[in-house]
Amino acid sequence: MKTNEELQKDVQNAIKWEPLLHAAEIGVTVKDGVVTLTGIVDGYFKKKEAENAAKNVSGVKAVVEEIEIKYSNTFTKTDNDIAHEVLKALKDNWAVAEDRLKVKVEDGWVTLEGELTWNFQRQDAKTAISFLPGVKGVTNEIKIKSDIKDAIEKKDVEKALARSWSLNAKDITVTVNGTNVKLTGFVDSVYQKDQAEKIVWKTPGIWSIDNDLVVEYDYALL
Secondary structure, three states: OEOHHHHHHHHHHHHHHOHHHOOOEEEEEEEOOEEEEEEEEOOHHHHHHHHHHHHOOOOOOEEEEEEEEOOOOOOOOOHHHHHHHHHHHHHHOOOOOHHHEEEEEEOOEEEEEEEEOOHHHHHHHHHHHHOOOOOOEEEEEEEEOOOOOOOOOHHHHHHHHHOOOOOOHHHEEEEEEOOEEEEEEEEOOHHHHHHHHHHHOOOOOOOEEEEEEEEOOOEOOO
């Protein structure tokens, strides 16, 4: 059981522990397990690094990310420049079928659209462009449309969750409806909620996930 102050300190230390964030000034406020991050960084990847560091701290129920991205006054890169670099990064990634994607860039914010067959490809597409200078954010609207026609077996999804050491699969209910899997129940952290979803995304034939898992954690009143 942690107080708001203890959780705040844990999140601050987790952020400072990340090598990419040592010099970053990121503010952390906490109320009943909800963590708000503020500050300014010089790259989208640093923004995501701070968010992921906070999510992995025990006791965090949700993360509100309000970090701004600002580059130096000498940095000059147009949306056209960024778009060309995004297309090249996607083409260079062997896991991503870049010919099935569309890219839009507006004021440094990149939107990805299209269809891929696996979720790891969608994640790889986002990761491939996250470190590009000038990128201020990524909206990943890529849809998953699996080529596999086999029906999703509920028991296979449940067994996959049960194999994970980080989850208590007995607290998670799996519902299968066609190509969609819905998760309900309780987990101890945002990390576990994300981990459960990552495991389920490996299911052959899946198109979408409704992750309705609730993070349940007891907090001290002080």
